[in-house]
Amino acid sequence: xxxxxxxxxxxxxxxxxxxxxxxxxxxxxxxxxxxxxxxxxxxxxxxxxxxxxxxxxxxxxxxxxxxxxxxxxxxxxxxxxxxxxxxxxxxxxxxxxxxxxxxxxxxxxxxxxxxxxxxxxxxxxxxxxxxxxxxxxxxxxxxxxxxxxxxxxxxxxxxxxxxxxxxxxxxxxxxxxxxxxxxxxxxxxxxxxxxxxxxxxxxxxxxxxxxxxxxxxxxxxxxxxxxxxxxxxxxxxxxxxxxxxxxxxxxxxxxxxxxxxxxxxxxxxxxxxxxxxxxxxxxxxxxxxxxxxxxxxxxxxxxxxxxxxxxxxxxxxxxxxxxxxxxxxxxxxxxxxxxxxxxxxxxxxxxxxxxxxxxxxxxxxxxxxxxxxxxxxxxxxxxxxxxxxxx
Amino acid sequence: xxxxxxxxxxxxxxxxxxxxxxxxxxxxxxxxxxxxxxxxxxxxxxxxxxxxxxxxxxxxxxxxxxxxxxxxxxxxxxxxxxxxxxxxxxxxxxxxxxxxxxxxxxxxxxxxxxxxxxxxxxxxxxxxxxxxxxxxxxxxxxxxxxxxxxxxxxxxxxxxxxxxxxxxxxxxxxxxxxxxxxxxxxxxxxxxxxxxxxxxxxxxxxxxxxxxxxxxxxxxxxxxxxxxxxxxxxxxxxxxxxxxxxxxxxxx
Numbered sequence: 001x002x003x004x005x006x007x008x009x010x011x012x013x014x015x016x017x018x019x020x021x022x023x024x025x026x027x028x029x030x031x032x033x034x035x036x037x038x039x040x041x042x043x044x045x046x047x048x049x050x051x052x053x054x055x056x057x058x059x060x061x062x063x064x065x066x067x068x069x070x071x072x073x074x075x076x077x078x079x080x081x082x083x084x085x086x087x088x089x090x091x092x093x094x095x096x097x098x099x100x101x102x103x104x105x106x107x108x109x110x111x112x113x114x115x116x117x118x119x120x121x122x123x124x125x126x127x128x129x130x131x132x133x134x135x136x137x138x139x140x141x142x143x144x145x146x147x148x149x150x151x152x153x154x155x156x157x158x159x160x161x162x163x164x165x166x167x168x169x170x171x172x173x174x175x176x177x178x179x180x181x182x183x184x185x186x187x188x189x190x191x192x193x194x195x196x197x198x199x200x201x202x203x204x205x206x207x208x209x210x211x212x213x214x215x216x217x218x219x220x221x222x223x224x225x226x227x228x229x230x231x232x233x234x235x236x237x238x239x240x241x242x243x244x245x246x247x248x249x250x251x252x253x254x255x256x257x258x259x260x261x262x263x264x265x266x267x268x269x270x271x272x273x274x275x276x277x278x279x280x281x282x283x284x285x286x287x288x289x290x291x292x293x294x295x296x297x298x299x300x301x302x303x304x305x306x307x308x309x310x311x312x313x314x315x316x317x318x319x320x321x322x323x324x325x326x327x328x329x330x331x332x333x334x335x336x337x338x339x340x341x342x343x344x345x346x347x348x349x350x351x352x353x354x355x356x357x358x359x360x361x362x363x364x365x366x367x368x369x370x371x372x373x374x375x376x377x378x379x380x381x382x383x384x385x386x387x388x389x390x391x
Numbered sequence: 392x393x394x395x396x397x398x399x400x401x402x403x404x405x406x407x408x409x410x411x412x413x414x415x416x417x418x419x420x421x422x423x424x425x426x427x428x429x430x431x432x433x434x435x436x437x438x439x440x441x442x443x444x445x446x447x448x449x450x451x452x453x454x455x456x457x458x459x460x461x462x463x464x465x466x467x468x469x470x471x472x473x474x475x476x477x478x479x480x481x482x483x484x485x486x487x488x489x490x491x492x493x494x495x496x497x498x499x500x501x502x503x504x505x506x507x508x509x510x511x512x513x514x515x516x517x518x519x520x521x522x523x524x525x526x527x528x529x530x531x532x533x534x535x536x537x538x539x540x541x542x543x544x545x546x547x548x549x550x551x552x553x554x555x556x557x558x559x560x561x562x563x564x565x566x567x568x569x570x571x572x573x574x575x576x577x578x579x580x581x582x583x584x585x586x587x588x589x590x591x592x593x594x595x596x597x598x599x600x601x602x603x604x605x606x607x608x609x610x611x612x613x614x615x616x617x618x619x620x621x622x623x624x625x626x627x628x629x630x631x632x633x634x635x636x637x638x639x640x641x642x643x
Contacts, residue, residue: 258435258448288436299506302437302486307552308499314552315559315587316596317441317490341445344596347438367436383439383448 080147082109084138086126092223093119093158096127101149104140112137118155128155159225163215165203169232176203176231183217183225190214195233205233240360242278246370250279254366258383271381272374276359281371292365293349294333318345321389334391337362337376341385348384350376415629419460419467426453426487427480437507440483441490443592457491458590461626462563462633465492469522472515482511493588494518494562527564528632534558534568543576550583550599558584564633570616570640577609585616589623617641 082104087097099121101109113121114135119128126136134153139146160182170176178189178201191198194211198204203213210232217225246254251274252264259266287297290304304323305313311326321343328336335353340346354363355373362376380386429449430440442451443458457464468488475481486507488494496518497510526533537557558565558581565588569581579602586595598605606612620627620637628634 253434256433258433258439258450260449261432296504298504299508300504302440303504303507306497306499308497308501308556309504314596314599315495315555316592319438345438345442345445347436367434369434383445 080104080107080140080142080145082107082138082140082147082149084111084136084149084151086136086151086153088153090154090156090223091128092156092225093128093130096125097153099124099126099136099138101138101140104138104142107140107142110139110141112139114150118153126153128153131155131157156219156223159217159227161215161217161225161227163213163227163229165213165229165231168230169234170205171234172205172208172236174205176205177201178203178213178215178229180215180217180227183215183219185220186218188216188218190216192228194231196231203231205231208233208235238275238359239357240276240278240355240373241357242360242373244279246274246277246279246372250283250370251277253283253369254372257367257369268382268384269379272378273359276375276378278356278360278373279370280354280363280373281365283369284365284371285368287365288367289349289365290327292363292371293336293351294328294331296331316344319347320344321346324349324389325391328391336390337387338389339379339385340388341383343388345385346388348379350374350379352376352390415463416467419464422453422456422460423464423468423471426450426457427483429453430483431479437483437486440486454491457487459626461590461623462492463626463629465494465563465630468492469519473519475515478508478511481515482508485511485514488562491590492562493559493590495556495559527561530561530564531568531571534561534565538572538581541578541580543572543578543581545579547579547602550579550602552583552599554580555584555587559587562588563627563630566616566620567633567636567640570613570637573609573613573616574640577612582606582612582615585619589619591619613641 082101084099084101086099091097099111101111111121111124111126113119113126114137115133118130118132118134119126121127121136126134128134132155134155136151136153138149138151140148162181164179165176166179167176178198180187187201189198189201189203190213191203192212192214195207195209196203196205196211198213203211205211210230213229213231215227215229217227219225255267255269255272256263257268259268286299288299288301290296290301291298294300301319302317303309304311304319304327305315305317307313307315311323311330313323314320319340321338321340324338324346328334335351337350337352338346339348339350348364350362350364352362355361359375360373362379363371363373364379365371376387429452433449435448435450439448439450441454442448443455445451465488468484472481472484472488475484485496488496496514497507498514498517499505499510521527534557541554558569561568566585569585569588572578572581573585583595583598583602586592586598594605606615620641624634627637
């Protein structure tokens with residue numbers, strides 16, 4: 001056979017045979033898990049020496065003989081095994097978690113990140129940077145073998161929730177709107193500390209002080225996200241200019257009128273605000289509320305119930321609105337409020353005016369106690385009753 | 392039974408009576424002082440002194456306690472009235488006899504608005520003069536004079552409380568007279584006086600404005616009074632001879 005013919009035959013026969021061999025290797029790989037140092041492995045396109053077995057694994061290469069399958073105990077050395085896990089199976093971007101491994105007897109454990117887009121591994125810690133699923137590889141390196149385990153950590157988006165109150169400073173009795181940013185899921189608000197209450201996204205103040213309010217974003221991805229905001233509640237402005245405030249004993253005496261014992265345990269006028277009162281005159285038993293309101297300056301009240309006085313009294317022991325009206329009408333009394341438990345039972349009369357300012361515009365003689373300026377509605381709300389009439 | 396045994400029985404009976412009376416006096420005294428103290432310590436005004444409902448303030452509770460004793464307590468209170476020296480306490484006592492026990496002793500002066508505080512001393516003086524003269528034991532003749540000219544059978548749409556003042560002055564001691572009159576006349580005014588005197592204030596207040604709504608007939612009025620006497624006999628049984636007179640007046 002001539003040399004040219006042999007060359008042609010080889011070209012026609014060996015070339016296709018080599019190609020067919022490579023296809024067979026690709027179609028029928030050997031071991032399909034990680035390789036050990038010293039193994040030969042191949043990828044789809046090249047054959048390599050597995051000086052770094054993780055590299056084989058990383059590029060989806062396959063072992064050809066030698067060590068190999070850590071689960072199968074190949075290579076004839078000490079069986080290699082490892083189970084990796086993390087301190088938490090989920091965390092928010094921006095957070096980190098410790099990494100652990102079991103089963104690597106007599107070997108060195110290292111951790112690697114197989115999904116770099118969700119974060120990175122440094123030593124035994126995984127730092128989450130982006131939402132997604134982190135694939136962490138735990139590697140066990142023994143004297144004769146190297147084996148791997150892959151586990152996963154769910155990374156939720158970073159908590160960028162921010163909360164604010166508008167306005168952040170209010171006066172007692174006012175409300176503030178609660179706002180949050182960077183929550184596209186369900187938001188709830190709750191009062192953590194301080195006065196007042198929260199309903200929906202509104203803060204209702206009750207007393208002066210700092211209120212701490214927590215915003216919770218219940219994210220569909222899992223763990224909730226929190227933020228706090230604060231509201232400062234200032235005392236209400238006082239418009240009761242007073243040069244002669246009630247003394248402690250005067251205030252206590254008024255609050256004790258008719259109140260059950262022991263003294264101080266029960267306020268006769270629970271709604272009365274001390275800063276909204278002012279002493280206009282001292283305690284004096286020579287005139288009472290009706291005596292003051294009528295200008296007659298005598299102690300009269302139940303007297304109106306006496307039929308003989310001509311005020312329509314029915315002698316039932318109570319003073320009705322009708323009896324008070326009759327008295328006021330006959331004596332030219334106007335600009336007064338009647339307080340009582342019912343239209344048939346009145347207990348107090350106050351002047352609508354005579355006080356000092358918008359917070360204490362009314363005035364009353366408190367039984368035998370002091371003559372005071374006060375807010376008309378603040379005398380309401382106890383056994384003394386409420387405003388039931390007036391003229 | 393020998394004379395000696397009879398004597399012993401009498402002594403025991405008398406001792407029991409004295410003991411019972413002393414016990415009653417002690418209860419009256421305690422109740423009365425509690426009421427005075429409740430007013431003095433809480434400094435509450437007179438519109439609360441005779442309240443029987445609403446919140447449990449001390450004065451209300453003390454007054455309800457006193458009401459349980461009924462007219463039997465009147466002689467005790469008259470004794471207190473006689474010796475009371477404190478003006479505030481006296482004023483309260485005068486009003487207690489009026490609103491608690493139906494004895495309207497206030498000596499008002501026509502056309503002059505005076506406080507009960509100012510009127511109390513003179514009212515006491517006038518009342519005790521009549522009490523000591525025995526007028527409360529035999530008020531019938533006086534009451535006949537007071538009611539002379541009144542049409543006891545008038546059908547009225549409203550009872551004027553001013554027409555009850557003369558009868559109200561005698562309080563429970565007017566009950567025999569009221570009973571005797573109701574046996575013959577259908578008097579709305581005397582029926583109202585009976586309701587007030589016996590402390591049935593809520594019924595009384597309603598009755599003034601609508602006298603036809605309750606016991607419109609004479610027989611019904613008398614039955615109401617009889618039932619009250621029967622139910623409250625223990626509150627009046629120590630007022631001799633009032634109790635006997637009332638029972639006699641109510642007999643058919």
